[in-house]
């Protein structure tokens with residue numbers, strides 16, 4: 001479902017020219033970074049929990065223990081989920097104009113609970129297949145008990161915004177000649193060489209998805 005107009009909640013006011021509402025832009029950021037922060041209000045106090053998210057079409061999903069406070073209290077509640085990629089530190093000639101290059105998304109809405117063993121299994125498979133294509137079918141099958149112990153929440157991408165910041169600092173006019181270094185320190189996430197479990201079955205090859213895993 002295309003989504004190119006902001007809602008009152010998602011209309012960026014501060015540096016609004018950096019904001020985007022196109023689903024292609026939003027999806028690309030969500031797909032590049034599985035780490036999300038879920039914000040919700042518990043007994044009048046804000047709580048923000050880091051977790052993993054994945055996207056399936058027009059919704060994002062996150063999962064956790066059915067016993068987790070976040071999973072219980074966020075279910076059916078209004079939440080705000082954010083996903084952030086930090087692309088660089090931006091150093092200006094004045095402290096005031098320092099900033100960060102980033103890509104971020106904020107999604108607002110009511111968190112829905114995924115019900116039913118079949119649906120839950122399908123979403124867990126989708127998560128695994130997005131992270132590590134083909135791995136689900138190679139795993140010891142999930143048990144009924146494990147499914148019961150897992151709650152999956154989801155949010156439609158109907159009220160979402162992206163914000164992207166790139167490039168060098170906007171200097172205060174006249175500061176350009178100030179004798180201090182200015183520029184961007186790029187930040188890239190790198191993935192290391194896979195390290196097999198100490199009790200790995202002998203001769204088990206490192207799968208393609210582990211050798212080629214990328215993030216960011």
Ligand SMILES: Cc1cc2nc3c(=O)[nH]c(=O)nc-3n(C[C@H](O)[C@H](O)[C@H](O)COP(=O)(O)OP(=O)(O)OC[C@H]3O[C@@H](n4cnc5c(N)ncnc54)[C@H](O)[C@@H]3O)c2cc1C
Nearest residue numbers: 009010011012013014084086100102104105106161162163
């Ligand atoms: C890594 C990183 C570092 C940052 N550092 C700073 C900092 O040090 N100081 C600072 O003031 N700001 C910083 N920002 C920008 C910050 O996220 C806000 O965009 C900015 O502070 C404006 O906040 P506001 O409440 O006035 O937004 P408003 O413009 O009032 O927000 C209205 C709506 O715009 C959308 N929106 C706003 N910001 C974002 C966003 N980042 N991503 C997606 N949608 C958004 C949301 O839907 C939000 O509800 C940083 C962002 C990132 C990702």
